[in-house]
Amino acid sequence: MTVYLVGAGPGDADLVTVRGARRITEADVIVHDRLVERSVLELARRDAEFIDVGKEPGRFTSQSMINDLLVSLGRRFDTVVRLKGGDPFVFGRGGEEMMALRDAGVASEVVPGVTSAFAGPLAAGIPVTHRGLSRGVTVVTGHVEGHDDGYFRRLANPDLSLVVLMGVSARASIASQLIEGGLSSDTPVCVIESAWTPRESVTRAVLRDLGSLNVSSPAIIVIGACAALSVRELMAETSSLV
Numbered sequence: 001m002t003v004y005l006v007g008a009g010p011g012d013a014d015l016v017t018v019r020g021a022r023r024i025t026e027a028d029v030i031v032h033d034r035l036v037e038r039s040v041l042e043l044a045r046r047d048a049e050f051i052d053v054g055k056e057p058g059r060f061t062s063q064s065m066i067n068d069l070l071v072s073l074g075r076r077f078d079t080v081v082r083l084k085g086g087d088p089f090v091f092g093r094g095g096e097e098m099m100a101l102r103d104a105g106v107a108s109e110v111v112p113g114v115t116s117a118f119a120g121p122l123a124a125g126i127p128v129t130h131r132g133l134s135r136g137v138t139v140v141t142g143h144v145e146g147h148d149d150g151y152f153r154r155l156a157n158p159d160l161s162l163v164v165l166m167g168v169s170a171r172a173s174i175a176s177q178l179i180e181g182g183l184s185s186d187t188p189v190c191v192i193e194s195a196w197t198p199r200e201s202v203t204r205a206v207l208r209d210l211g212s213l214n215v216s217s218p219a220i221i222v223i224g225a226c227a228a229l230s231v232r233e234l235m236a237e238t239s240s241l242v
């Protein structure tokens with residue numbers, strides 16, 4: 001009689017929190033997105049029921065259908081796990097799902113997850129707040145409903161790292177807006193596709209070339225001086241200090 005909103009982390013099952021893994025193991029029903037890796041689903045009981053609400057044409061296409069499904073499952077089963085990629089409250093619409101459950105009088109609880117916003121850059125060896133290079137991070141969606149509102153022009157700031165989720169299809173527009181906003185076209189960029197999965201791929205470039213990179217979703221785009229750092233570089237830096 002409780003719906004748990006569980007963060008599945010960015011990929012590998014061993015990046016699920018211990019609490020999240022426990023909830024998955026206890027679940028009678030698991031409602032998951034397409035981004036959730038098979039290895040995470042394999043943590044569940046063999047007799048658990050799985051419902052894929054990934055944006056498949058014709059099935060659970062709207063958020064309200066997902067909300068209604070969670071409410072009805074929450075009334076029927078002891079333990080329902082709503083499994084979401086990364087962290088449930090980072091662009092996962094987890095807040096809306098919790099509100100719908102609350103309005104229907106169904107108990108819910110949230111279990112944090114490792115978000116791809118930070119684990120993605122880390123997969124490429126990028127410390128997004130490297131001292132001296134970045135004073136902070138802006139995490140933003142690249143997905144805009146309807147018309148392009150020029151929002152990225154206002155995000156041009158050489159002192160901050162920019163981490164863009166859902167930004168692959170708008171990457172050319174994002175790059176040109178940032179350059180119009182005053183960011184150098186030589187600003188380092190790194191695109192991490194399917195971080196922490198067997199399909200992981202890392203592409204480095206500079207901002208002016210972001211639009212023409214051959215990359216596909218799901219991916220994290222990191223823009224800023226830190227994006228030039230890599231594990232190899234960090235190790236070289238450390239050993240030169242010794």
Ligand code: SAH
Pocket residue numbers: 010011035084085086087088089090091092114115116117120164165166167192193194195196197217218219220
């Ligand atoms: N709640 C999720 C984000 C959901 S939005 C989280 O905290 O990570 C979906 C977007 O997340 C994707 O379009 C992509 O930009 C990013 N994403 C999620 N998992 C990813 C992964 N393993 N590698 C790269 N990007 C990922």
